[in-house]
Amino acid sequence: MRRISTPVAYFVMLLLTIVSASRTQASWEEKLAAADGQTVRFNAWAGSPAINGYIAWVGDEVHSRYGVTLDHVKITDASEAVARIVAERAAGRETNGSVDLLWINGENFHALKRAELLHGPFAFELPNFRLVDTDGKPTTLIDFTVPTDGYESPWGMAQFVLLYDSAALPEPPRSTSALGDWIAANPGRFTHPAPPDFIGTTFLKQLLLDTTPDRAPLGGPVDEATAADLTAPLWAWLDEASPHFWRRGRAFPSDGQALHQLLDDGEVTMSLSFNPGEASQLIAAGRLPETVRTTTFAAGTIGNTHFVAIPASSSSKVGAEIVANFLLSPVAQARKQDPRIWGDPTVLDLDRLDAADRALFEALPLGVATLPPAALGPTLAEPHPSWVDWLEREWQRRVQG
Amino acid sequence: MSLVLQGVTITIEDQPLFAALDLEVRAGETVAVMAPSGAGKSSLLLAIAGGLRPPLRSRGRIYLDDRQLDGLPPERRNLGVLFQDPLLFPHLTVWENLAFALPRGLARRERRRRIEAALERAGLAGLDDRRPGTLSGGQAARVALVRALLAEPRALLLDEPFAKLDAPLRRQLRAFVREVIQGAALPALMVTHDLEDALGLDATITRLATPQSPSAADQATPRSIASARRPSSMPG
Amino acid sequence: MSTPFAVWPPLTWGILVAPVVAGLLGTLAPAFGYLPAIGLTRPGLEAFVELLALPGVWVSVALTLCTTLAATALAWLLACAFVASTTALPRARPLRRLLSPLLAAPHVAIALGLAFLVAPSGFLIRLVSPALSGLTSPPLWVFPGDPFGIALVLALVVKEMPFLVLMLLAAQAGRPVERQLLAARSLGHGPLAAWSVAVLPQLYPSLRLPLFAVIAYGASPVDMALVLGPSVPPVLAVRVIELLGHPDLVHWATGAAAAVLLLALAGLAMVAWWLCEWPVQTLAKRLLRRGPPARPRVSFALPALVVPAAVGVAGLASLAVMMLWSIAGRWRFPDSWPDDLHLDAWIAAPDQLGVALLVTAGLALVVGLAATSLALLCLEAETHRSRPVPARWQLWLYLPLVVPQAAFLFGIQVLLVALRVDGSLTAVALVHLTFVLPYAFLALAGAVRTFDPRWALVGRSLGHRPGAVFWRIKLPMLAAPVATAFALSVAVSAALYLPTLFAGSGQVRTLALEAVALASSDRRSAGVVVTLLAALPMCAFLLAALVRARVERRA
Structure with missing residues (x-):
């Protein structure tokens, strides 16, 4: 693999030198030298053995290639790490923070960026960033309507999809209203993770986009004056459907993984995911029945990009940049997209790769349950991050109150 | 009323501790089973009372008034048991210890009367609210006896009940116990290693034949050694 | 010296x-509005006002109190029944050893196994499906994770009962329990009554603190509650953790206030328990004054053993099914055994x-x-x-x-x-x-x-x-x-x-x-x-x- 990527690195470096010739920053080669021996504590959600295995592979690679030690700090939610970064700043720690690299997007990124707790901008200067499909995948530059401004580097693509057991459900519903009808006709066989789990919150956002009378205001911060009207149809839909949810809507799975387990156990017939390749990966891992398939709503589903960011308090910023750059390399991106490994779609533009690298992607199997890109349907933009908190609180008020 | 043992012995890993014992104790009569320490006499008493624990096991049959006792739980054997220690429950007052023994179904006034009468008879009047810890050795022993009798037993078992008392108290208590046994016309079985105890209760003496002391194996029935009895007027 | x-x-x-x-x-200060490091400098009760305005907070409070007291009382009753009946039935004593793996097993391990054991698609239903139950898809029960916390109580009991049994046995050691029991039974009391009246009151003073420890744990069982506790809303301890883990510092003070409330609830539960000792004691005294039953009834020692032993077996089975899962291949409802092992x-x-x-x-x-x-x-x-x-x-x-x-x-x-x-x-x-x-x-x-x-x-x-x-x-x-x-x-x-x-x-x-x-x-x-x-x-x-x-x- 090293043989493949070294020419790429040179090519990219050449590009970079041209682009950033005017800048006074240390050259990439100097950074590579400086990073040797650094330890990068990568705070990343660790709820999936497939992802943990992939990150372990990345650790091996960056260690043998650049002498960077990658320490996967396993967390159950990115907000944990965000809370820690904030706490350390509150306690007056400016350097040597406990997080060097963080898997992040959406409201967590928004919070850290607003509080000026992130290192950067660094992403646009990564040699491999030139390969990112910024035109075809605009969410690599705009995260939940907030410009990244180079404070986070894209890692993978996500699109909201529904998983279903084709043995029990040959024709899955392909719109919010069809889903509602199906739930009413099949009580107890549908649920979603409890917000603030991000799959649960994304499901609410998807419902909101599908039911709201006017999508335009969702692109801006929540305005309490209009929020009630914008979300009224969403709550009406839930009020009607949730009594027919799994466990009558009195209990919810904790996250997407728990929901997949329920699908495997046969307690529910549908599951939700933000990764179009996840179903195939789970089937390959023996965690879902082979009859599971993926579908989306005909009118489109929410899509976004997930990123890695570097806290300003990190003392291994250079090492973290090296890792972020490696995560963007065709080798790493192709392995990540492999449904047998993880199945997470690439952020790269295949047209910008040379033939050998493109072949890496073209050799990948699609996966038995993965839709070809053309069949995924339109991608809907995320609402403004402020909606996340608002929707979560309102949902909790309605369900728990 | 009589307590009958037929071929009773205690075994450990199928080895008997003493030769099988045949015994009949009639109402108002006291039989003392004598043996040196460690011969298994306390275990014999536990076996009769229903408190024997593995690895010790008992063999033979035990009857009380033609009712077979072996196999029954202790609470269905109708036996009053007195140990070396009075075993008064330390968290209960004297009154509560006694009330704990008096069978259910009596009117409250009748219960009170009986308990007071029993205390009076034992020379314990006025000690109702005392805790066992504050009683003297002799007082505690008498409360224990009164408690055993209040449960209306059909026979009494005594395990060296005087062993822990000093000489004058012993004499006093022996007299009291003898009086009680004869008054209630109960069969009484005592185990002891002290001949004085046996004689003091007018007991018929039988010895356990143990492997260590085969010479003591006068496999006699209790009747045949009735001559060991001494006049009841003899002091201690 | x-x-x-x-x-x-x-x-x-x-x-x-x-x-x-x-x-x-460090918890009280931010709860009452003082922790300069995160910008709280004006002492006050704002955090508590914020806390009580959270949706469903009162449900969480009630859940915490009820599950804590129910789990403690149940674990205590079963521990007493177990110790009393194994003391009365010497042949059942080896069962005591059965409990030691449960004593050693962490709470979360028990919770995970139990959740799979009792779920609608869990092991017990699989055992009888479809042959006996006729089920080809899991039933629609709201359990575990039920809104009343019943599954949580069950899991707490499985874990805390062995602890209380251990504490009871330790307190019994060195006391003439055997002979006291025999004395009480010779007076005509059944084995359980004899143990409860003659032995238990002597042990209780040294059991009060372990019981309070059980209450304290029951008030704060985050790992167990995350696995099989109610989710909307969860028990208070889970909300404390959620609030303190929130990226927005504003929630910290609320979380600290919730922690203080939790402390108060645990204290309240302990006081409630302590107050209950009185009526229970009085009732026991009254029973005691009635004396032994005129004619001894059948012994309840064996029935009293069944429930605690079943709880112990459920705990062991929880660990066993998780071990089986670690080597299971495909294993779907309603199969009671994995398709293959690897x-x-x-x-x-x-x-x-x-x-x-x-x-x-x-x-x-x-x-x-x-x-x-x-x-x-x-x-x-x-x-x-x-x-x-x-x-x-x-x-x-x-x-x-x-x-x-x-x-x-x-x-x-x-x-x-x-x-x-x-x-x-x-x-x-x-x-x-x-x-x-x-x-x-x-x-x-x-x-x-x-x-x-x-x-x-x-x-x-x-x-x-x-x-x-x-x-x-x-x-x-x-x-x-x-x-x-x-x-x-x-x-x-x-x-x-x-x-x-x-x-x-x-x-x-x-x-x-x-x-x-x-x-x-x-x-x-x-x-x-x-x-x-x-x-x-x-x-x-x-x-x-x-x-x-x-x-x-x-x-």
Whole structure:
């Protein structure tokens, strides 16, 4: 693999030198030298053995290639790490923070960026960033309507999809209203993770986009004056459907993984995911029945990009940049997209790769349950991050109150 | 009323501790089973009372008034048991210890009367609210006896009940116990290693034949050694 | 007093008490609006106003109180029934050994297994499906995770009953229980009544603190509640953790206020329990005054054994099904056995869990050694005192156990962050020590305090210093209880979830943390973690058993 990527690195470096010739920053080669021996504590959600295995592979690679030690700090939610970064700043720690690299997007990124707790901008200067499909995948530059401004580097693509057991459900519903009808006709066989789990919150956002009378205001911060009207149809839909949810809507799975387990156990017939390749990966891992398939709503589903960011308090910023750059390399991106490994779609533009690298992607199997890109349907933009908190609180008020 | 043992012995890993014992104790009569320490006499008493624990096991049959006792739980054997220690429950007052023994179904006034009468008879009047810890050795022993009798037993078992008392108290208590046994016309079985105890209760003496002391194996029935009895007027 | 042992009690006292007090202060201050580090400088009750405005907070409060008291009462009843009936039925006594794996198994391991056991698609339903139940798809029960917390209560009972049984048996040891029981039964009382009236009241004073520890844990069972507790809304302790984990600092004060409320609830539950002692005692006295039944009824000893034994079996089965999952291939409803067995999850384990296993074992080893040594040295110091140790000591010992963890761990974290040692192994080890020490003490106190002082006298008469007597006479003679205390310490350390999460800032990953993280995702990996978590303390107990066997052979 090293043989493949070294020419790429040179090519990219050449590009970079041209682009950033005017800048006074240390050259990439100097950074590579400086990073040797650094330890990068990568705070990343660790709820999936497939992802943990992939990150372990990345650790091996960056260690043998650049002498960077990658320490996967396993967390159950990115907000944990965000809370820690904030706490350390509150306690007056400016350097040597406990997080060097963080898997992040959406409201967590928004919070850290607003509080000026992130290192950067660094992403646009990564040699491999030139390969990112910024035109075809605009969410690599705009995260939940907030410009990244180079404070986070894209890692993978996500699109909201529904998983279903084709043995029990040959024709899955392909719109919010069809889903509602199906739930009413099949009580107890549908649920979603409890917000603030991000799959649960994304499901609410998807419902909101599908039911709201006017999508335009969702692109801006929540305005309490209009929020009630914008979300009224969403709550009406839930009020009607949730009594027919799994466990009558009195209990919810904790996250997407728990929901997949329920699908495997046969307690529910549908599951939700933000990764179009996840179903195939789970089937390959023996965690879902082979009859599971993926579908989306005909009118489109929410899509976004997930990123890695570097806290300003990190003392291994250079090492973290090296890792972020490696995560963007065709080798790493192709392995990540492999449904047998993880199945997470690439952020790269295949047209910008040379033939050998493109072949890496073209050799990948699609996966038995993965839709070809053309069949995924339109991608809907995320609402403004402020909606996340608002929707979560309102949902909790309605369900728990 | 009589307590009958037929071929009773205690075994450990199928080895008997003493030769099988045949015994009949009639109402108002006291039989003392004598043996040196460690011969298994306390275990014999536990076996009769229903408190024997593995690895010790008992063999033979035990009857009380033609009712077979072996196999029954202790609470269905109708036996009053007195140990070396009075075993008064330390968290209960004297009154509560006694009330704990008096069978259910009596009117409250009748219960009170009986308990007071029993205390009076034992020379314990006025000690109702005392805790066992504050009683003297002799007082505690008498409360224990009164408690055993209040449960209306059909026979009494005594395990060296005087062993822990000093000489004058012993004499006093022996007299009291003898009086009680004869008054209630109960069969009484005592185990002891002290001949004085046996004689003091007018007991018929039988010895356990143990492997260590085969010479003591006068496999006699209790009747045949009735001559060991001494006049009841003899002091201690 | 000037023996070399005099320094240890104050030091140990510090380890037990200082973190709790500092933690409580660090929680109280932000709750009442004062923590300059996060911009809170005006003391007030705003955090509480905010807290009480949270949706469903009163439901969480009621849930916390009810599940805590219900679980404690049920565990207590069953523990009493179990001890009473195994005391009455000697042949049932080997059942007591059945409980020791449950004692050693961490809460989260039990919760994970139990959740799979009783779920609508769980093992029990699979056993009878479709042949007996006629079910081809799981039934639509709202259980576990039911809104009333019944599943949570059940899981707490499975875990706490063995603890109370152990405490009851320890309290019985050294009392003439057998003969007292026989005396009571000869008066005509059934075995259970005899035990409850004649024995239990004597034991109760030494059981009150362990019961309060059960209440404190029941109020703050975050790992269990995350797995099978109610979710909308969850119990208060889960909300404390959610609020304190929120990226927005505004929620911290609310979380601290929730922790203070939790503390108050646990206190309330303890007071309620204490108040209930009176009527129960009066009722027992009244029954007692009625005397034995005129004609003894059938014995309830066997029926009384059935329920607690079933609870024990459910606990063991929980561990067993998770072990089966760790080697299961495809295993779908309604199959009662996996399609195939393979070791994939175990093969992946060294990569995924190797570090966590090393960290857990290393921590347990170090903390176990430290706790056992400190407890031993303190107890030794006691014997060199001229005056007896005041009874208050015993109370302090229990402090880390009777304060709900969620109520003071946040304060400890604030402290650790301020000292810049949060997230370090040292910090985690120190906080572990606080929670492990009481158990090491409990396991050792009896043996050391009843150790015949004449042995030491003989040694000193022969011209040896106290230290030499301790090392060369006392320690070898006490090897068995010392090994047991060490094993118990290892078990407690391996099971700690919240203290590890807070002191380690989530960065020191132990198996208990991995278990919660994997709880919802992959049952095979979770099965591996549960197996390792159960195996680690079992190894320590096995070691203790070997030491005991050797001591007995020598004797």
